[in-house]
Amino acid sequence: MSPANRDRDSQRVARARIAAMQAADRAKARRRRQLLTGAIALVVIAAIVGIGLAVKSSGSNGGSNASHGSATSSSAASFAPSGAVVDSYVNATTHTGDATAIPYGSPDAKVTMTVFEDVRCPYCDIFELGARDIYKQFVAAGEVKVEFHIVKLIDINDQANGENASGSREGGSALACAQNAGLFDQYHDVLYDSQPSETTDPWSDPSALIALAKQVPGLDTAAFESCVTNTTYGGWVDQNWADFNTLKLQGTPTIEIDGTALTAAQTFSPTSKAGVTATTSQDGQGANTSAILSALQAAVTQAYGSSTPAPWNPTATPTTASSAASATASAS
Amino acid sequence: MVESTSPAGGRARSQPWISLAARAGLGVMWLHYAVPKLSYSSDALQFAVREYRIGPTGLADTFGTIQPFLELALGLLVIVGLGTRLTAALSALLLLVYIGGIISLGARGIAINCGCGGIASTAAAGHTRYTLDVLRDLGYLVPAAWLIWQPRSPLALDAWLLGEPEPRRASPTPTETSHIEEGGRQS
Secondary structure, three states: OOOOHHHHHHHHHHEEEEEEEHHHHHHHHHHHHHHHHHHHHHHHHHHHHHHHHHHHHHHHHHHHHHHHHHHHHHHHHHHHHOOOOOOHHHHHHHHHOOOOOEEEOOOOEEEEEEEEEEOOOHHHHHHHHHHHHHHHHHHHOOOEEEEEEEOOOOHHHHOOOOOOHHHHHHHHHHHHHHHOOOOHHHHHHHHHHHHOOOOOHHHOOHHHHOOOOOOOOOOOHHHHHHHHHOOOOOEEEEHHHHHHHHHOOOOOEEEEEOOOEEEEEEOOOOOOOOOOEEEEEHHHHHHHHHHHHHHHHHHHHHOOOOOOOOOOOOOOHHHHHHHHHHHHHHOO | OOOOOOHHHHHHHHHHHHHHHHHHHHHHHHHHHHHHHOOOOHHHHHHHHOOOOOOOOHHHHHHHHHHHHHHHHHHHHHHHOOOOOHHHHHHHHHHHHHHHHHHHHHHOOOOOOOOOOOOOOOHHHHHHHHHHHHEEEEEEHHHHHHHOOOOOOOHHHHHHHHHHOOOOOOOOOHHHHHHHHHHHHOO
């Protein structure tokens, strides 16, 4: 081998070694920079989540304060409909002291049935159509009072799916408007008799709710229409929805008898099927009427034993209330 | 970028553009799902997650609150191309969590769209819906998986931070040759 050849050989070896070292250095530097970009990415993710949560919590605090402020400042009457009561079973957990429940029945009834429902929820319709004849019997006997909480679960569900929905909130507010007129129970029946399919939201339009009110004699007044159109009691529905979440309830309807919730099996019959279009009389067959009846009967027996209270006189209640109001008015 | 006419170079040329498209697709997908959620109340978000009835309520609520911002962050990072491989991997992980959740719902027969938790019966239509949801999420996994494999693409912060990728084939560039000659003289 000539010296020139050897020289070229060693040069080639050196060149290869240096190239390998440089490549290794570059790879090391690259790995370091890759780790760095990964770290930067993680920091950015943490920052966005952190800032987002901070903004959200400050925003929602401000929002709830503002809404609560306006509810109390504008007037106490505009938050809840007339006659609305504090549900002691709910307030034991929520401690809001808000009159979130619409009572149905004698205030003296010893058994309380608490109902969380959504006027758009098909299962609420199954319960209502199947069980209303039962609970109304106990109410009429003066043994049971029902405290209705109207929530907006289906609206929220739809919104979580990216849809605009407000029929639960509008319908709930309209029910409260009917309560103002003393016609809650009648309008409640009409709404559940006419409940639209869950996948549609016609009640987001107040005129649909006003049209249904024409089925209740005396309900469709100018005051009622403006109450429905302005969603006067939307905030009241919102508060019930907040309570629903504070109580960590699983769904609607949730029915509690003296603070104890009925199980799904107690509320619905095994033949009850999801996906019902809640517009047929058959929907009521999905309710487990015998279990609901025996649960109410058991509570009444425990509360009253063998005695019986005076039957509830619905017309007496408003009279008492208004006479009490006039009494206070004259006293002051 | 090394321009080459060899068959291997064909993939090398198209890969960055496929990766760019994958970034755009995955990023837009996250933003599409995240942005509307930003305006939802925490209640709605927490309830939506709680309805899956997986894990304790506290965990579901935390996840529900964080989720929109996590999706937003992943979307933004994928679009600007920062830590592409990592964000693609996190995207895939999150999607797998969603797929797992939906499959678990279907398996347990919880009809979630009904919005009536607590009732163990399922809408016939619900099954179809779940299948479609799973297929949709599997579709979103495709760009994520591609980006884990081939994260490099133009218009990415990664390219700016990491520099241009090294040439695929060991053909020394003029600068490299001059370096080596220098080194050779020293030894």
